[in-house]
Structures are given as C-alpha cells and as structure tokens.
Amino acid sequence: MTTGFANRRGLVIAGVIAALTVAVIADLHGFRQVAVDADAPRASAQLPEIRFEDGDGAPRTLADFHGRVVLLNLWATWCVPCRKEMPSLDRLQATLGGPGFEVVALSIDNSTQAVRDFYREYGIGRLAIYIDPSTRVTDTLGAVGIPTTVLVDRDGRERWRRVGPAEWDAPEMVEQLREAVEAGTAGATNHDKS
Known part of the structure; x- marks a missing residue:
C-alpha cells in the first residue's frame, strides 16, 4: 500500500x-498565449521598423503599407486562439480590404509551408501570407502573447492594440474599423473589447 x-x-x-x-x-x-484585455489607446508614436517576408520569401516591411490603415495581427498556426480567429480576419479583409485598409496577418511560424497548409485547411483565401520566422516582431512590438493585434494608422503610428482573440468581422467591429479607415484612424481608439 x-x-x-x-x-x-x-x-x-x-x-x-x-x-x-x-x-x-x-x-x-x-510564447505565452495571453487572453488579457490590453486594449488601450496608444500614444501615436511612429512604430519601429518591422521586417518580415511575404509568401514568396520577398522581404517586406510595415512601411510598404504606408497610406493604408493596417490591422497587424501576430499569430502562429500552433496557437489555438489564433486558429479560431483567423477565419474572422479573412472575412474582415473581404469586407474592408482595399486601397485604404489591409489586414496583415503576420505569422511567427518557422515555415511558409505551415501557413500555406493552414490557409488551405481553414479556407483562408483573402489574407496574404506574411511570415517572420525569426519572431523578432514580437520583441520589436513588445508583444506579451499571441494573438496580438495592432491598429496602425496611415502614417505608421500605433493607435491601439489587443492581446487575445476577437471576432473581427462582428458588425460592431466592422463599423468601428470602417470609421477608423474613413478617418485615417485620427482619434479612432474605441473598439470591441469582448
């Protein structure tokens, strides 16, 4: 005994x-997956240079999107909350994407193929593939977990961030983001905290 x-x-x-x-x-x-409410207006300081690759391995930076409002989402295929929110980000891109707005879903996975396979499995068809296999972007942005989503104005300034998943295509979120795009995010700090 x-x-x-x-x-x-x-x-x-x-x-x-x-x-x-x-x-x-x-x-x-x-690599903490945090579901805290870090939603808060941010000082409108210019974001540091953020380097990554597109789906073909070409170097890109956040500055490539200058003139657009960007919803920058840091995620990974192995992150369960990220996996759940990606279809809503794809639908948001379908609804608002265009010359004034883009969802930049930036994966910190090690391989582009993992992201391609994920997109195929989940039917993601409107989001471009962007990857930072070095995961430096998490340090550059001071991200405390993933998913982390940052609203960036047309001039490359952070307006707000959210740590944790969201329903990005919920009607109230779409309306708030549409208003942010129309305003160029000047003063656009109110957003869904659910």
Whole structure:
C-alpha cells in the first residue's frame, strides 16, 4: 500500500515539475498565449521598423503599407486562439480590404509551408501570407502573447492594440474599423473589447 501511494505521489510531483518547466521555457521564449484585455489607446508614436517576408520569401516591411490603415495581427498556426480567429480576419479583409485598409496577418511560424497548409485547411483565401520566422516582431512590438493585434494608422503610428482573440468581422467591429479607415484612424481608439 505504501509503495503504491509513494509511486502516485512521485508521479504527481513529476507531472507538476514537468508542467512548470514547460511554462517557464515557453515564457522565456515569449510564447505565452495571453487572453488579457490590453486594449488601450496608444500614444501615436511612429512604430519601429518591422521586417518580415511575404509568401514568396520577398522581404517586406510595415512601411510598404504606408497610406493604408493596417490591422497587424501576430499569430502562429500552433496557437489555438489564433486558429479560431483567423477565419474572422479573412472575412474582415473581404469586407474592408482595399486601397485604404489591409489586414496583415503576420505569422511567427518557422515555415511558409505551415501557413500555406493552414490557409488551405481553414479556407483562408483573402489574407496574404506574411511570415517572420525569426519572431523578432514580437520583441520589436513588445508583444506579451499571441494573438496580438495592432491598429496602425496611415502614417505608421500605433493607435491601439489587443492581446487575445476577437471576432473581427462582428458588425460592431466592422463599423468601428470602417470609421477608423474613413478617418485615417485620427482619434479612432474605441473598439470591441469582448
């Protein structure tokens, strides 16, 4: 009896240690999936240079979108909340995408093929493929978890950010983003916090 209890106790302790080890390693690498409400108007300082690649491996920067309002979404194919919100981002791009607005879904996956496979599996057809396999963008933006979404105005200034998933194509969100596009995001800080 004592041996069985000791074995179970040892397994429980080993499980707790393993879980804590995984959590610490994930935290050290910046891969926390946070569902906090970090929605807040941001100072309209110019964002730092953000470098990434398109689906063909060509270098891109956020400055390539100057003149458009950009909804920059940091995500990964292995992130469960990200996977759930990607179809709504695709529908948002279908609704609002054009010369004045673009959803830039920037994956921190290691391979473009993983993103292509994900897009195919989930029927994502309107979002371009953008990838930062170095994951430097998370440090550059000070992202505390993924998904992190940043509204960027036409001049490359951050207007607000959200940490955690959202229904980006919900009618009230579409209306608020439409108003932000029409205003160039001047003063557009009110958005869905659900």
